[in-house]
Amino acid sequence: MKILLIGEFSRLHNSLKEGLNYLGHDVIIIGSGDLFKKLPVDIDVSVKFFNNSLGRFLRKITFRVFGFDIADLETFLRVKKNLHQLKGFDIVQLINEDAFNLNPGLQKLILKPIFKHNKFVFLLSCGDDYTSTNYHLNNKDRYSVLTPYFKDSKLKKKFQYSLKFTTKPYKKLHDFIVANCNGVIASDMDYHIPLLEHPKYLGLIPNPINIKKIKFSPIKANNKINIFLGINTLSRIKKGIPFFEEALNIIQKKYPEKVDIKITKNLPYNEYINIYNNAHIVLDQVYAYDQGYNALEAMAKGKVIFTGAEKEWLNHYDLKEDTVAINALPDVNQIVKKLEWLIQNPKKIEDISKNARSFIEKEHHYITIAQLYLDTWKNH
Template identity: 55%
Template sequence: MKILLIGEYSRLHNSLKEGLEALKHDVKIIGTGDSFKQFPVDYSTFPRFITSTRLLLFFNKVFFKIFRTDLQTAEKGIRFWFYLPKLKNYDIVQLINSNAVETYPFFSKYLLKKIFKNNKKSFLLVCGEDTPIIDFLLKNEMKYSILTPLLENEKLKSSYSFSLKYTQKNYRDLYDFINSNVCQTIVSDLDYKIPLPQCKLIPNPVNTDKIAFEPLIILEKVIIFLGINESSFTKKGTIYFEKALEIINQKYTDKVEIIISKSLPYQKYVQLYNSAHIILDQVYGYDQGYNALEAMSKGKVVFTGAEKEFMDYYNLTEKVCINALPDVDYLVTELSFLIENPEEIITIGKRARDFIEKEHHYIQIAQQYLNTWNEN
C-alpha cells in the first residue's frame, strides 16, 4: 500500500514508517520536523525562508505585532500547498493531529480538502493535545493532568496558549471538519484513551532494532538526566524535578551526577542522555510519552506516567518505570531509594526493555495499524 503520514511531533510517525516499510509498504512523511527537534521527513514544510536570517525573524515579529499574522505559520501552509501534486493516490492518509499541517486553520481546511479528495482513506491520530483532549481536561475530573497548573493558577494562562488554542472556534471547526472526513480516530496511549474511551488505542511504535538495549553499569555515581523542553516546562511539571534534584544533589553529592539540557535537537538530546541511568520525563502523565518509551527501550529507569490505569491496562505487577507525581518529597524518596539500591536500577532497566519489546515493537504496532486501516 501507499501510505502518507502527515505531521511529526515525537518520532512516532518515523517509527511507524520503519515498521510499515519492514512490512513492504511505501510510506512518505510530510511535516516540519517539529521545530528545534528536527525529526526526519520526506517532504519538509519547515519555514526555512522566514527562519533563514535574524532580519527576517525580526521582520516577522514586527509583522505579527501589527497584523497578528505569523509568517512562519503561513509559510508552512504554502510549502504544503506546493507539495500537493505529490500527495495524491495514496491508499491511506494519517494525520498526527488535527493541526498536523501546522498552518492557519482556514488554510489547513483548504489543503486537507484536497488531501481527502485525492486519496482513498484517511485517519486521525490523537497522540497529543487536541480539541477533545483539552475540552476533557478543562473539566478537571482527573486527579491531575497537564492542565493542573493552569487550573490551580490562572496567571499561567500565557504558558498554555498552545493548549488553549484548540478550544478556539477556528481550531474547533478544523477538528470537526477532519473528524467528519476520516474513517476513524486512533489514540496512542492512555492519556488520550481516558478522554476518548470510544477510540481505539494502538500503542506507540518503538524501533527496537535501531535502539539497542544497553545493560546499565553503575560504577561510582548514579547519573540522572533531565531534558527540559522550555515550551512545555509547566505542562510537564518540570519544576518538581528541578526542586527534587536540588535536594538530591545536596543529599548525595558524592553519589550522583546530574545532567540537565534545554531544548536540544532530537539527536543531540539522545546523545546527551545515553550515559544516564535515570531519566526524568514528566509528572502529569498516566502513560508514557514517546521520549520515555525510547529511553525505556535502552534500559533506562524513567520517571514518567505509570499510574494504576497503565499497570492495569498492560496487566503489570512489577515496575517497568517509576510513576512520577507532582510531589517533590515523593520524587526525592523514589530517587533516594534507587541511589541507595543501585541493583534496583539495573532490574527495572531490564524490565523496561522487555516491556517495550512486548508491547511497543514497531513492526507489531505497524501491523496493528494496517489491521485497523483495513477494517474501515
C-alpha cells in the first residue's frame, strides 16, 4: 500500500513508517519537523524565510497589526507546492487536527484536495485537539494538562495552544476533518478516555517504538545516581515541570553526594536523546495518565521514568504500580519520596530498568504496532 503520514511531533510517524516499511509498504511523511526538535520528514514544509532575522521582524509587525502569523502563508505555499505529490495514496493519516500547525482556514484549504484525491483518511488523537481539550474543560477529573489553568486563570496565556482548539475556527476545522475521515485513533490513555463516546472512535493503538534503533543499556546504580530533566519551555507548565524542579532542589540539598542532576532546555531531538544516555532516572511529565513518546523511548533504553502511570494505564496493561515506570503526581512531596525510595534502594532502579525495556518490547514494538495500524485501517 501507499501511505501518507501528515505531521510529526515526537517520532511516532517515523517509527510507524519504519514498521510499515518492514512490512512492505511505501510511506511518505510530510511535515515541519516540529520547530526546534528537527524531526525527520520526507517532504519538509517548515518555515524558512520567516525564521531568519528579517522574517521574524516582519512576522512580529504583521501579527501586531493584523493579528495573523504571516509565517502561516509560507507553510501554506510550501504545502501547496507539493500537493501534486500528495495524491493517489491508499491511506492518509493526520498526526493531529493541527497536523500542519497552520491557521485553520488555510489548513482546511490544504486538506480539501488531500481528502479528495486519496482513498481513506484517518485522524490520530495525539496531542491537544478539540475532543480532549473540550473533555478536560467539562470533566475536571483528578487532573489533566489543564489543571494549572483551572487553579490559576492568569495562566491563560500559557494555555493558548490548548485552548485554541475550542475556538470557533478550530472547532470548524475539527468538524471538517471528522466529517471527512474514516475513523479516529488514540495514541495513549490520555486521548483514549475523552474519545470513548466518539462515534468514529476506532480504539487505542500504543505508540510504536523502534527497539532495533534504541539499544537497552543495563543500569548499574553503584555510584552516583544520575537524574535527568529535559525541559521544553513551551510546555513547561502543562507538563508540571515546576514540581520536578522543586523536588530536584530538595534532593540536591539532601543527597549531594549520591546524585548527579542534569537539566537542559529546548534541545533538538538528537541532542536530547544523546544527553540522557548516562541517566538512570528521567523526569518526564506530571499531568498525564500514560507515557508520552519521549518517556517511551527512554524506557526502551532502560531508564526509570517519572511520568504518567496511573491506575487506568496499569489496568489496561495489567501492571503493578512502580514496576515499569513511576507515576509522578502534581505533588512535590510525593516526587521527593519516590526519588528517595530509589536513591536508598538502587537495586529497584535496576529492576524497573529491565521491566521498562520488556514492557516496550511487548506492548510498543514498532512492527507489531504497524500491523495493528494496518488491521485497523483495513477494517474501516
